[in-house]
Amino acid sequence: MYDLDTRKHALALVAQGFSQNSVSKQTGISRAAIRSWLKRIEPLGYIQGTECPRCGGTPSIPDDPAAYSYLLGLYLGDGCVSPAKRGVYSLRIACADAWPGLIDACAEAVQRVRPANKVCRVQSQGCQYVTSFSKHWPCLFPQHRPGKKHERAITLESWQQRIVDASPWEFVRGLIHSDGCRVTNWTTRLVGGERKRYEYPRYLFANKSDDIRKLFTDTLTAVGVEWTTLARGSDPFNISVARRASVALMDAHVGPKY
Known part of the structure; x- marks a missing residue:
C-alpha cells in the first residue's frame, strides 16, 4: 500500500x-x-476520500462497489466492527440460520469487497456471524464508533453516498436483508353481502435509528418506491412499502429473504 x-x-x-x-x-x-x-x-x-484518518494509508478501493453497497446495508442493520489484535479489526454480520441464502450472499459480498482477506462463518445460537479480519474495516465503515448505532449520529461519507447513488438497489437489499422482511398481509371486505378475504404483499423495515431509517427512505424515494411510516405507539420505527407498483419494484430488485 x-x-x-x-x-x-x-x-x-x-x-x-x-x-x-x-x-x-x-x-x-x-x-x-x-x-x-x-x-x-x-x-x-479515492472514491473513499483522501488518506485514511485512522491508519494514515489509503485502503484498497472496493473492487465491486455494488457488493459494497449491499454490504453497507447489512452492516448498518446487523453488523459491527470490533478491534482484534495488532491493529486488526473484525467485521461481523449477524445472519439468521433461517436464511441460508442470505448468509451465502453476505459472505460473497464480504469477499468481493476485500478479496485478499479470508471470510469465515462462526455459529452462534440461531445465527451465524459472517466474519472477516482487516486493519481497514474502520476505513471502509467510518460509521464505526463506540455505542449503539441508534444512540449516535449515522451519516454516510461522500464517497459512500456516491456508491449508494450508483447502486441503490443493492443498498436497499442489504437493509431489507438485515432489518426488513417481505410479508403477506390480509384483510376482509363485505362484497355482495358476503365477507371475503384478500391478501396482499408488503415490505417492512424496522430500525431504531432515525438516521438509518432516513437513509433507507431517501434511497427508496430515489428509485421511485412509495413508502409510509408505521408508528409503534409514539415510536416511528417501522417503514412500510405496500402500494402495488412499489411492491412490484421491490420484488423485481430485492425479493424475499431465502
Whole structure:
C-alpha cells in the first residue's frame, strides 16, 4: 500500500518526462503500480476520500462497489466492527440460520469487497456471524464508533453516498436483508353481502435509528418506491412499502429473504 503523497510524487515524475522504469528505480515502487495509477486516477482522491484518518494509508478501493453497497446495508442493520489484535479489526454480520441464502450472499459480498482477506462463518445460537479480519474495516465503515448505532449520529461519507447513488438497489437489499422482511398481509371486505378475504404483499423495515431509517427512505424515494411510516405507539420505527407498483419494484430488485 502506498500513501497519497507517494502516489502524487510518482505521477509527478512521470509527468516531468521520466520513464516508468526510471521512476520505479528512483522510488522503489513497482512499475505495475505506476501503470495502474496512470490508468486509474481515483486512488489519489479515492472514491473513499483522501488518506485514511485512522491508519494514515489509503485502503484498497472496493473492487465491486455494488457488493459494497449491499454490504453497507447489512452492516448498518446487523453488523459491527470490533478491534482484534495488532491493529486488526473484525467485521461481523449477524445472519439468521433461517436464511441460508442470505448468509451465502453476505459472505460473497464480504469477499468481493476485500478479496485478499479470508471470510469465515462462526455459529452462534440461531445465527451465524459472517466474519472477516482487516486493519481497514474502520476505513471502509467510518460509521464505526463506540455505542449503539441508534444512540449516535449515522451519516454516510461522500464517497459512500456516491456508491449508494450508483447502486441503490443493492443498498436497499442489504437493509431489507438485515432489518426488513417481505410479508403477506390480509384483510376482509363485505362484497355482495358476503365477507371475503384478500391478501396482499408488503415490505417492512424496522430500525431504531432515525438516521438509518432516513437513509433507507431517501434511497427508496430515489428509485421511485412509495413508502409510509408505521408508528409503534409514539415510536416511528417501522417503514412500510405496500402500494402495488412499489411492491412490484421491490420484488423485481430485492425479493424475499431465502
